[in-house]
Amino acid sequence: MRFFKATHIDFMGKRKMWYMISAIVIMVGFLSVAVKGLHFGIDFLGGTELIVEFSQPPDISKIRSVMDDAGFQKAEIKGYGLPTRVLVRTEQQGEGTSIGEKIRTSFEKSFPELHPKVLQEQKIGPKVGSELRRNALFAVIFSLIAMGVYVAFRFEFIYGLGAVVALFHDVAVALGCVSIFDGLTPYTNFEIDQNMIAAFLTIVGLSMNDTVVIFDRIRENKKVHRSISLVDLINKSINEALGRTIITSGTIFVITLILFFFGGEVNRGFAFALTIGITTGTYSSIYIASAIALDYTNRKLKSKGATVAIQKA
């Protein structure tokens, strides 16, 4: 079976349009982040979080009043996967695990007929929270730099730059989508937590994977076809690699989708970001990474060509 016979699509011809589209998508995402803000997870915020299961779906407003009475006025309360499960979170800090116990006992007192059972409890001290935040930021920045350096070293400098811009683009789009979809449906309550950062780094890895395959083709074709122009070279390479790109990305897309629907509550945000990331990662290797390499080289050639022309005249 074969989906693609040898294709001759002029990918690079429409790159200006795609630059615009990318810029718009990122802007919309950032706008959403600015307006809606991001929900940080307990590991970045610090505080205490409990996931409680009741024998029957509880009344959220009553939970809120119980929490208020217990002294946690600003607590966050939301459903967690099943209607019988509720996540409560407060940023208040207390000694040891005292806050968790306080919440637990007030639940047991207020809902004896619903048999509240704590499925999971987490406490993160304020220092740990800020440390994890810093580590997460470092990890993302560091991985972008490492990828850029690697590609610049294995290919050419400009390819490294193109790759990094593409990666930045992918993470930005994924972050924007997380913000846009967060809270839209009961299934899409996304938080920026350590799992999400792991997803971003995986996006970096997968998108890089895709970019490198195309760059590898360009590198190879460059040796064989010395006479053709860079636009044709890049177009040819992308077309040749297209079958692989679609098959691989398609497979990963289906797999992350499975993870999103069946992988459980904990992995959901992670899977969502990955699904977005694999899509933009595939797109960006063509329209961002390769296109930037093309435009940069063209500009360099043009300035050189100009000097040559003057001399001739």
Add this chain to the structure above:
Amino acid sequence: MKKNRGKLIFIIACVLLSFYFLYPTYQDYKLTKDGRGLTGDDSLKYFETHDNDIRDARAKRIKLGLDLQGGMRVVLEVNTLKLLEDLAKNKDDAFNAIIAEIREAAKTSDVDIIDIFQRKFQEKQVRMSRYFGNIRDSDDDIMKRLRDESTNAVDRGMEIVRNRVDQYGVSEPSIQKQGSRRIIVELPGVTKEAEVRQLLQGTALLEFKLLIDPDIALKVYESVDRTLAGKPVNDSTATDSSKAIADADTSKTDTSSIPLPEDQLKASDKEKKDHPFFFLARPNQQQGQAWNGELFSAEGDRGKVMRVLEQPEIKQLLPHDMSFAWSAKPAFIAEGKKYFALYGLKARAEINGGVVVKAQATIDPTYNKAVVTMEMNSDGSREWARITGANVNKRIAIVMDNAVFSAPVVRSKITGGHSQIEGMDNVEEAKLLEIVLKAGALPAPVDIIQQATVGPSLGEDSIQQGIWATALALALTAVFMVVYYSTGGMMADIALMLNILFVMGVLAAFHGTLTLPGIAGLILTVAVAVDANVLIYERIREESVTGKTLSAAIDAGYSKAFSAIFDSNLTAFITGVILFQFGSGPVQGFALTLMIGIVASVFSAVVVSRAIIEILIARGVHVKFD
């Protein structure tokens, strides 16, 4: 064919090795499942006969992270400020004011507390010797010492925590040091937070307790043994008593082997009946030596022994001032079982560990043996001289939180407070004793800075979902590969299955931990593994179009696809390394499975699938990639 023989053998070796490493995981699953169905005596018997197997499988299986099996994870941090406060003497208002300022400063700063501490003292131009050390000490000397104390506090805290966790009886606890000030404690299956908080945070209690005289202890133990056996208690049987010990010892004249299978079962049953107590707690008398007062029990029997000693009719046989404590570490290991020593101690401590001012593990130059020197303050020294003077040739146990770390014999009266403890097997043991001795006097104040408790039911749900998602992803991918690449796809599928096997095998071999994000990593591995094959097959298709023969196309496909596979997987691997470095807990589990998966998938695509394809072609099988 010949060039592939080596490869084939290597591949089969890898497969067998993976099965070998995964077998304990399967064994553990099976034993647990079989054991769960049994009740009462059956269950007891089952666990007794399979004790060794279960332990062995447990130790070697793939561990499940706390997010999957439930339990508590606690991160403790040494409270340096509190430690400094505790170390200071002559505390006055000026000192308290400085401490308060440091506390404020520490809230908004990431700088090490000790550095802030130094700065504040310099700002105020207060000499540190006012509160620490000697009047002659310079600030630099004191700072160096305080820094050392703060580093040592972590080790102390760890030892205190480990000791308590061991006694609390958690299976497979993990206690690790993170950085220079943190301790990560993982307690699978434990969800009682209040108890654990108590367990981890209280101050350690160090005591010196006299051992009950072995002659008296022996009589007491014998009467316990007889009472349990249902015989009348008779105190005037000194001759009989030595026989009882001899009897109890016959089955184990050779300490290193305690085999109890078929032929010996009868003898052991008889012994169990005649000497029920000594059967559980054995007085391991060495020939030609006086009994030293210690009884030895297997790790799993300690609870039973303690229950026996708590029974009212047994309790009345014991001297009212007798208490019991187990050795903190196993005394010896036989037949894969750890044996702990039981000490009969005077209930009242002779002296409290607070009097110890210094302890140091060193090598005694004369005998070239590890020793620990210990110094006490002046009050302590006076008391110590009296105690040691009155108990020459008797043993005094060093007990922390009711666990005996050492029970040296008093050689002579010790005046002046300088003691030397000998008899350690190596420097590590001496170092441990040093830490324990210091723990009594110097606290190791720790704060819980991070805590997570996961109930077991949530974990079970997650495992179910994870298995389903992985199976579904695997099945869909496998079917697609066959449909799209026909025979080649089948080879890729075999490589894919082997890939999963290798990842699990490596995880088991390195005693890795499977976490929930780790399962996600495993699913992604499927994707990564497919990619390498797709790259190769697409290349082979292209090459065949140019009119090459099949095997030439395969050769070209593999060699041309390699650079892309190498570069793309290496970059993905680098992100895995970064994630492992900066992530914590479950996220590291994800990074780990992803990294193993990347390596395994390159291997299975480049080596395994190729070898299989070439062998098939050599055998004349028509291999297709369309």
